Amino acid sequence: MATTGRFASTTYYMQQHPEWVEAFNAARPADRWFKAEWTPLLPEAAYARSLPDDPPWFGPRGGRLPMRMGGADAAAPGPAYYASLLRSPFADQLTLDFARAAIRAEHLGQDEVPDLLVVSLSGHDYVNHAFSAESRISHDHILQVDRLLQAFLRDLDATVGRGRYVAVLSADHGFMPAPEVRRARGLEAGRVDWRRALERVNGRLQQAFGAAPLVRLSPGASLNVDRRMLAEHGLDLDRVADAARAALLLEPGIAAAYTRRELQDRSRTGAPFFEPVLEGWHPQVSGDVPYVLEAGWMASAGVATHGSPHAYDTHVPLLLWGPPWVKPGRVDARVQVVDLAPTLAHWLGLPPPPASQGRVLPLP
Structure with a gap:
């Protein structure tokens, strides 16, 4: 389109x-x-x-x-x-x-x-x-959009029938x-200059291992270790990744960083942001040292972004409306968007989808 x-x-x-x-x-x-x-x-x-x-x-x-x-x-x-x-x-x-x-x-x-x-x-x-x-x-x-949805629901009332459908509204991120x-509001914030940050990180790695550049920026908020450089200099991936993680944490705006080995072993369970990083990391396609920025920090010169585990990115609406048996009320416990699939399956009298990760919402 x-x-x-x-x-x-x-x-x-x-x-x-x-x-x-x-x-x-x-x-x-x-x-x-x-x-x-x-x-x-x-x-x-x-x-x-x-x-x-x-x-x-x-x-x-x-x-x-x-x-x-x-x-x-x-x-x-x-x-x-x-x-x-x-x-x-x-x-x-x-x-x-x-x-x-x-x-x-x-x-x-x-x-x-x-x-x-x-x-x-x-x-x-x-x-x-x-x-x-x-x-x-x-x-x-x-x-x-509010008015567009109003018109769309009115059309559903006319074509499908009021009380004959369930409408769910949510979002994938904030x-x-x-x-x-x-x-301007007196809060901490900043922008990461990745060109200079990588120069400093690779400079610290060169001091430690005598080779540079050993890491590069990878999509998905992570650093990748250069396998070719490792082979040329006989270096160990885990040692270089550990050092890269330590060097990265010295940079302003970096809240947490973890290595491939830590994620595979789950050895840092309970550490700040470890679980959100683990949920978004895949051993075959993700980077070697994923990181999380401090709240209010942006890794680009753009106007706005998303993708962090901070509340402004993860807190999204979850609204359900439908026939009279969808009773009015609210759930004050923590819920997730992935709860929708098992909840809708429950309403239909079906088992939850095999790959679903959520739970049935305790609706009124």
């Missing part, structure tokens, strides 16, 4: 799209917002608790409302327009229209066999990465405030 405005799947699921998908794409529904303006829903005073438009850390692209889709210069919809559409409520409206088309074409909710429809409204992720979760743009986007925002 980011380059063509079309929805697509892969041959992993089917060799070709169903006819209704082809018909939906052929109508080019994404093009209807070309040159449209995203304007705020509410008066300016309603956004007083959010950051004003165009703070310095937005960079040269900036960001403010009203925002014209496709910019001023493009003559026709193209990749740049479709990419900009993702950072707007129009992408979420398009996704919900696609969901409506799926409900109609696949006759969802029209018999006694339960159907599962999963909809990812990803616009807010793009909005927050571009403009931050504290921005007026993000604030307005949530208001826009967002950390920009370091500049935290500092």
Whole structure:
């Protein structure tokens, strides 16, 4: 969708799209917002608790409302327009229209066999990465999505029937405030300059082992030890990883770091952030020294990010609504998004999915 405005799947699921998908794409529904303006829903005073438009850390692209889709210069919809559409409520409206088309074409909710429809409204992720979760743009986007969901649920009432479906709302992650925002509020925050940090870490390793550079930055918040350098200098992986971990912990903004051996042996159980790191680490594809940044620290020059075990990244909504037997109430105990699968299975009278990790929620 980011380059063509079309929805697509892969041959992993089917060799070709169903006819209704082809018909939906052929109508080019994404093009209807070309040159449209995203304007705020509410008066300016309603956004007083959010950051004003165009703070310095937005960079040269900036960001403010009203925002014209496709910019001023493009003559026709193209990749740049479709990419900009993702950072707007129009992408979420398009996704919900696609969901409506799926409900109609696949006759969802029209018999006694339960159907599962999963909809990812990803616009807010793009909005927050571009403009931050504290921005007026993000604030307005949530208001826009709220109204889009209201209309979608009303359509479900009309097509499936009120009381004949369960709706679940959650998210895969939160967002950390920009370091500049935290500092303005008197909180600790900063940005890690990885080029210089790696120079210092490799410098310490060179002093210890007489070889450099021994480590490099790896995706997934970790360092990788250079196996070729180990072989050339006859060095032991675990010794170098231990030293890299110690050197990394001397850097500002690093809260914790663990080695491959510690994770495989689970030898640091109970240490700060060890369990979250272990849950996100895989021995075949993950790095040798995964790390966790201090709260408020960002390992990039971006506007906003996520992926840490801190509460601002992991605390997400978990809302369930449906027929009268979904009684009103709240669960004050700690819950997880992975609890949804066994909970929904329980409601359907089914065993939990074999790979599910959660528990049945103690709902009222």
